[in-house]
Amino acid sequence: GRQPCVEFRRRGKEMVDLIADYLENIEQRPVYPDVEPGYLRSLIPEEAPEEPETYEDVVKDIERVIMPGVTHWHSPYFYAYFPTANSFPAMLADMLSGAIGCIGFSWAASPACTELETVMMDWLGKMLKLPEDFIAGTHGQGGGVIQGTASEATLVALLAARSRAVRMILASDPQRPETDITSKLVAYSSDQAHCSVERAGMIAGVRMKKIPTEQSDKYAVQGETLRRMIQEDKAAGLIPFYFCATLGTTPSCAFDHITELGPICNAEKIWMHIDAAYAGSSFICPEFRPLLNGIEVRNQPQIHTHTHTHTLQLPVKLSVNILVFTPIIICHWQIPLGRRFRSLKMWFVFRMYGLKGLQDYIRKHVELAKEFESLVRADQRFEISADVVLGLVCFRLKGSNEVNETLLKRINNGRKIHLVPCQLSGQFVLRFAVCARTTESRHIREAWRLITQLAEEVMQELPN
DSSP states (O other): OHHHHHHHHHHHHHHHHHHHHHHHTGGGSOSSOOOOTTTTGGGSOSSOOSSOOOHHHHHHHIIIIIGGGOOOTTSTTBOSSOOOOOOHHHHHHHHHHHHHOOOOSSTTTOHHHHHHHHHHHHHHHHHTTOOGGGOOTTTTSSOOOOOSSHHHHHHHHHHHHHHHHHHHHHHHOTTSOHHHHHTTEEEEEETTSOHHHHHHHHHHTOEEEEEOOOGGGTTOOOHHHHHHHHHHHHHTTOEEEEEEEEBSOTTTOOBOOHHHHHHHHHHTTOEEEEEOTTGGGGGGSTTTGGGGTTTTOOOOOEEOTTOSOOOOEETTEEESOOEEOSSOOGGGGSSSSOOOOTHHHHHHHHHHHHHHHHHHHHHHHHHHHHHHHHHHHTOTTEEEOSOOOSSEEEEEESSOHHHHHHHHHHHHHHTSSBOEEEEETTEEEEEEEOOOTTOOHHHHHHHHHHHHHHHHHHHHTSOO
């Protein structure tokens, strides 16, 4: 037993050095890979090796096989999509989680796995200043659970809402066939909502309607529009049961008006789920917490001891239906039975950053986005396409969609910085999202220098 541990100690330290070197020198690498689909298969054998290979052989292949095909999400020149979490405390916690290697599908399967997660979600809920009903505490009145992805969160809430709607209707009309109910159910989301919301509807087998938004409303769902759609659908014999509000949409970081929408959902007995997968973490800052106002508009807790689908509310995914549970069987709050010891990451990060450190981190990203916005506004050739609230700037060259498509293609083909587009009111718009932990003002200015230089070239090629 001792021998493997001796090698592991050595290799573990080497791997930490390799990771530290990678992250320290990440800006020297092209942020976007220059490979064709299928590049990797020809670089490695067709089958797994019969005999074991050495660790050295494997490590040599990281640079040869893997790195050429990596998009470097944690490079300070990565401005695409939205940020994904990455910090040294979290990496260390991941190592520990992998080592403990439990599958925490029940309390007994690893008590610490269930209990730490419950307390960490309470820590998060309190950092977000959520209403008391969302907190598990010692009385088990609310509580949260970590989902593997934001998409799963939306789906689990949708499935819970579906079973609640079916139960409520059967309670008043026990003879009604369940299939007749589910075929009439209708869920709603913004036309700006993430595509995973639409997918959740497909997987759950319910119809999902998109609520149109307008540029004049800053791409937010208006209470009046939702009310009108609900009335039309009820008149047509449908059963509205779920609304997914978004705080911080993927295209433009728009915020649905939940102070208006919550009371409508309550009056109509509709489950309102809030997707704040990007913007939600900023609500730990007092200056951004008002973006979550309206979360307190909710029904009183309802006890459903006979159901296995309880509410969930994960890092910044909130479901506004609080159900009581005792004891915690966390696997009833998610799609898979198995779960990793993920709360260790929250425990390490919350403790080693502290609330102040996390707030500083968020404020820095917002400041950098504001800096980029002011560079764009100072250039007459460009326009800002949506309000800059957090770390996302939507901008474009004044002119046709074609010009902007050409500009984006040039930017990404240069592989120095990486951006992705969105569509807003039929316009092709470039999204600039501050993503990496190590992004500084100099990276923002360098990115802008590159963008304006390429814009210059693109404009010169236009026919006069």
